Amino acid sequence: MRITRLVAGSVTAGLLGLAPIAVAAPSHATENLTTTTAATPSETQLEYGDDLYVSVDVDASNGSSASYGTSTLYAMEAGTSAWVPVATGTSASSSFYDVKPQATTTYKVVYSGYTATSTYQNNYAPSESAPFTVSVARKITYPSSGFVIKGKVTPDYGNKKIVIQVSKKQNKGFKKYKTIKTKSNGKYKVTLPKRGGTWYWSFTVKGDSRFTANGFVWKTTVF
Numbered sequence: 001m002r003i004t005r006l007v008a009g010s011v012t013a014g015l016l017g018l019a020p021i022a023v024a025a026p027s028h029a030t031e032n033l034t035t036t037t038a039a040t041p042s043e044t045q046l047e048y049g050d051d052l053y054v055s056v057d058v059d060a061s062n063g064s065s066a067s068y069g070t071s072t073l074y075a076m077e078a079g080t081s082a083w084v085p086v087a088t089g090t091s092a093s094s095s096f097y098d099v100k101p102q103a104t105t106t107y108k109v110v111y112s113g114y115t116a117t118s119t120y121q122n123n124y125a126p127s128e129s130a131p132f133t134v135s136v137a138r139k140i141t142y143p144s145s146g147f148v149i150k151g152k153v154t155p156d157y158g159n160k161k162i163v164i165q166v167s168k169k170q171n172k173g174f175k176k177y178k179t180i181k182t183k184s185n186g187k188y189k190v191t192l193p194k195r196g197g198t199w200y201w202s203f204t205v206k207g208d209s210r211f212t213a214n215g216f217v218w219k220t221t222v223f
Protein backbone atom coordinates (compact mmCIF):
# COMPACT_ATOMS: atom_id res chain seq x y z
CA MET A 1 0.00 0.00 0.00
CA ARG A 2 1.32 3.38 -0.97
CA ILE A 3 0.93 6.19 1.48
CA THR A 4 0.80 9.71 0.15
CA ARG A 5 1.95 12.33 2.60
CA LEU A 6 0.33 15.66 2.45
CA VAL A 7 2.82 18.27 3.37
CA ALA A 8 1.34 21.61 4.27
CA GLY A 9 3.33 24.50 3.08
CA SER A 10 4.17 27.06 5.68
CA VAL A 11 2.83 30.45 4.82
CA THR A 12 3.87 33.40 6.89
CA ALA A 13 1.50 36.25 7.00
CA GLY A 14 2.34 39.54 8.59
CA LEU A 15 1.34 43.16 8.60
CA LEU A 16 3.71 45.21 6.60
CA GLY A 17 4.69 48.45 8.17
CA LEU A 18 3.21 51.48 6.34
CA ALA A 19 5.41 54.44 5.72
CA PRO A 20 3.83 57.59 7.21
CA ILE A 21 2.40 60.02 4.68
CA ALA A 22 2.82 63.67 5.52
CA VAL A 23 -0.47 65.61 5.33
CA ALA A 24 0.05 69.28 4.84
CA ALA A 25 -2.05 71.65 6.94
CA PRO A 26 -4.47 73.74 4.89
CA SER A 27 -2.90 77.03 3.93
CA HIS A 28 -4.65 80.32 4.75
CA ALA A 29 -3.61 83.69 3.49
CA THR A 30 -5.17 87.04 4.23
CA GLU A 31 -6.71 88.76 1.19
CA ASN A 32 -7.13 92.48 0.74
CA LEU A 33 -10.72 92.94 -0.42
CA THR A 34 -12.66 95.97 -1.54
CA THR A 35 -16.34 96.31 -0.58
CA THR A 36 -19.58 97.71 -1.95
CA THR A 37 -22.30 98.97 0.38
CA ALA A 38 -25.97 99.16 -0.65
CA ALA A 39 -28.74 100.71 1.47
CA THR A 40 -32.43 100.39 0.60
CA PRO A 41 -35.17 102.29 2.50
CA SER A 42 -38.61 100.75 3.02
CA GLU A 43 -40.22 104.13 2.25
CA THR A 44 -39.12 107.32 0.53
CA GLN A 45 -42.20 109.40 1.47
CA LEU A 46 -43.57 109.69 5.00
CA GLU A 47 -45.94 111.74 7.09
CA TYR A 48 -44.44 113.37 10.18
CA GLY A 49 -44.36 110.85 13.04
CA ASP A 50 -44.12 107.75 10.83
CA ASP A 51 -41.00 105.59 10.60
CA LEU A 52 -39.15 103.35 8.14
CA TYR A 53 -36.39 100.75 8.06
CA VAL A 54 -33.19 100.60 5.99
CA SER A 55 -31.88 97.29 4.61
CA VAL A 56 -28.09 97.06 4.31
CA ASP A 57 -25.93 94.76 2.19
CA VAL A 58 -22.12 94.91 2.22
CA ASP A 59 -20.49 92.74 -0.47
CA ALA A 60 -16.77 91.98 -0.80
CA SER A 61 -14.81 91.80 -4.05
CA ASN A 62 -14.43 88.01 -3.71
CA GLY A 63 -18.18 87.60 -4.15
CA SER A 64 -19.08 87.00 -0.52
CA SER A 65 -20.61 89.26 2.11
CA ALA A 66 -18.24 91.15 4.36
CA SER A 67 -17.79 88.98 7.45
CA TYR A 68 -16.44 91.55 9.88
CA GLY A 69 -16.81 95.23 10.68
CA THR A 70 -19.89 97.37 11.31
CA SER A 71 -22.08 99.81 9.39
CA THR A 72 -23.38 103.18 10.57
CA LEU A 73 -26.45 105.06 9.37
CA TYR A 74 -25.82 108.79 8.82
CA ALA A 75 -28.43 111.52 8.33
CA MET A 76 -28.39 115.06 6.94
CA GLU A 77 -31.65 116.87 7.64
CA ALA A 78 -32.96 119.45 5.16
CA GLY A 79 -31.52 122.86 5.98
CA THR A 80 -28.28 121.43 7.40
CA SER A 81 -24.95 120.59 5.77
CA ALA A 82 -23.37 118.04 8.14
CA TRP A 83 -23.75 114.27 8.29
CA VAL A 84 -24.82 113.08 11.75
CA PRO A 85 -24.54 109.42 12.90
CA VAL A 86 -27.94 107.97 13.77
CA ALA A 87 -27.19 104.35 14.71
CA THR A 88 -24.49 101.68 14.33
CA GLY A 89 -25.40 98.07 13.59
CA THR A 90 -24.00 94.97 15.26
CA SER A 91 -22.52 93.67 11.99
CA ALA A 92 -21.59 94.82 8.51
CA SER A 93 -25.03 94.11 6.99
CA SER A 94 -27.27 94.95 9.94
CA SER A 95 -30.55 96.63 8.95
CA PHE A 96 -31.74 99.76 10.75
CA TYR A 97 -35.30 99.79 12.14
CA ASP A 98 -37.60 102.47 13.58
CA VAL A 99 -35.87 105.29 11.71
CA LYS A 100 -38.05 108.35 12.27
CA PRO A 101 -37.00 111.50 10.37
CA GLN A 102 -38.12 114.80 11.91
CA ALA A 103 -38.14 116.53 8.51
CA THR A 104 -37.12 115.68 4.95
CA THR A 105 -33.77 113.93 5.41
CA THR A 106 -30.99 112.47 3.27
CA TYR A 107 -29.38 109.26 4.55
CA LYS A 108 -26.36 107.10 3.75
CA VAL A 109 -24.74 104.00 5.28
CA VAL A 110 -20.99 103.89 5.92
CA TYR A 111 -19.20 100.55 6.35
CA SER A 112 -16.20 100.77 8.69
CA GLY A 113 -13.97 98.23 6.97
CA TYR A 114 -11.95 95.66 8.91
CA THR A 115 -8.30 94.77 9.54
CA ALA A 116 -7.56 91.05 9.84
CA THR A 117 -6.21 89.80 13.18
CA SER A 118 -5.11 86.37 11.86
CA THR A 119 -4.37 84.62 8.58
CA TYR A 120 -7.84 83.08 8.76
CA GLN A 121 -9.41 86.51 8.23
CA ASN A 122 -9.40 88.98 5.36
CA ASN A 123 -8.89 92.71 5.23
CA TYR A 124 -12.00 94.62 4.11
CA ALA A 125 -11.76 98.16 2.76
CA PRO A 126 -14.35 100.70 3.99
CA SER A 127 -17.13 101.88 1.67
CA GLU A 128 -20.40 103.80 1.76
CA SER A 129 -23.76 103.62 0.04
CA ALA A 130 -25.25 106.09 -2.38
CA PRO A 131 -27.24 108.75 -0.47
CA PHE A 132 -31.05 108.57 -0.57
CA THR A 133 -33.67 111.08 0.51
CA VAL A 134 -36.83 110.45 2.52
CA SER A 135 -39.43 113.19 2.01
CA VAL A 136 -41.52 114.09 5.06
CA ALA A 137 -44.89 115.87 4.93
CA ARG A 138 -46.49 117.64 7.87
CA LYS A 139 -49.24 115.71 9.63
CA ILE A 140 -52.81 117.03 9.36
CA THR A 141 -55.51 115.76 11.70
CA TYR A 142 -59.24 116.12 10.98
CA PRO A 143 -62.59 114.74 12.23
CA SER A 144 -64.35 111.65 10.94
CA SER A 145 -67.56 113.35 9.73
CA GLY A 146 -69.54 116.58 9.71
CA PHE A 147 -69.43 120.08 8.26
CA VAL A 148 -67.21 121.55 10.99
CA ILE A 149 -63.68 120.64 10.00
CA LYS A 150 -61.07 121.11 12.68
CA GLY A 151 -57.72 119.62 13.57
CA LYS A 152 -54.04 120.43 13.83
CA VAL A 153 -51.04 120.68 11.52
CA THR A 154 -47.69 119.60 12.96
CA PRO A 155 -44.90 120.43 13.35
CA ASP A 156 -44.12 124.16 13.23
CA TYR A 157 -47.20 125.34 11.39
CA GLY A 158 -48.49 128.20 13.51
CA ASN A 159 -50.21 131.16 11.81
CA LYS A 160 -49.85 129.61 8.36
CA LYS A 161 -52.20 129.03 5.45
CA ILE A 162 -54.44 126.12 4.54
CA VAL A 163 -55.90 126.38 1.04
CA ILE A 164 -59.43 125.01 0.56
CA GLN A 165 -60.75 124.16 -2.90
CA VAL A 166 -64.09 122.70 -3.99
CA SER A 167 -65.33 120.53 -6.86
CA LYS A 168 -68.31 118.45 -7.89
CA LYS A 169 -65.88 115.68 -8.91
CA GLN A 170 -63.56 113.79 -6.59
CA ASN A 171 -60.35 113.93 -8.60
CA LYS A 172 -60.51 117.01 -10.82
CA GLY A 173 -62.09 120.37 -11.48
CA PHE A 174 -61.19 121.95 -8.12
CA LYS A 175 -61.58 125.70 -7.74
CA LYS A 176 -60.48 127.87 -4.87
CA TYR A 177 -63.05 128.26 -2.11
CA LYS A 178 -61.10 130.11 0.58
CA THR A 179 -57.84 130.27 2.50
CA ILE A 180 -57.74 129.95 6.27
CA LYS A 181 -54.92 130.34 8.78
CA THR A 182 -53.92 128.10 11.65
CA LYS A 183 -53.59 129.39 15.18
CA SER A 184 -50.18 129.83 16.78
CA ASN A 185 -50.27 126.19 17.98
CA GLY A 186 -51.11 124.83 14.50
CA LYS A 187 -54.81 124.23 15.16
CA TYR A 188 -57.44 125.15 12.57
CA LYS A 189 -61.23 125.19 12.26
CA VAL A 190 -63.63 125.93 9.41
CA THR A 191 -67.36 125.35 8.82
CA LEU A 192 -68.25 124.18 5.33
CA PRO A 193 -71.48 125.35 3.68
CA LYS A 194 -74.35 122.87 3.38
CA ARG A 195 -74.67 122.92 -0.38
CA GLY A 196 -77.21 120.62 -2.01
CA GLY A 197 -75.84 117.44 -3.58
CA THR A 198 -72.38 115.96 -3.16
CA TRP A 199 -69.30 118.19 -2.99
CA TYR A 200 -65.61 117.50 -2.58
CA TRP A 201 -63.40 119.84 -0.54
CA SER A 202 -59.62 119.79 -0.89
CA PHE A 203 -57.51 120.96 2.08
CA THR A 204 -53.85 121.62 1.21
CA VAL A 205 -50.84 122.56 3.31
CA LYS A 206 -48.04 123.84 1.13
CA GLY A 207 -44.52 122.48 1.35
CA ASP A 208 -41.38 124.37 2.27
CA SER A 209 -37.64 123.74 2.49
CA ARG A 210 -38.05 121.11 5.24
CA PHE A 211 -41.41 119.49 4.52
CA THR A 212 -43.34 118.45 1.42
CA ALA A 213 -46.95 119.44 0.78
CA ASN A 214 -49.79 117.44 2.30
CA GLY A 215 -53.57 117.48 2.30
CA PHE A 216 -56.83 115.57 2.26
CA VAL A 217 -60.18 115.60 0.44
CA TRP A 218 -63.46 115.91 2.37
CA LYS A 219 -66.89 114.95 1.02
CA THR A 220 -70.21 116.54 2.00
CA THR A 221 -73.66 115.44 0.85
CA VAL A 222 -76.95 117.26 1.36
CA PHE A 223 -80.16 115.71 0.01
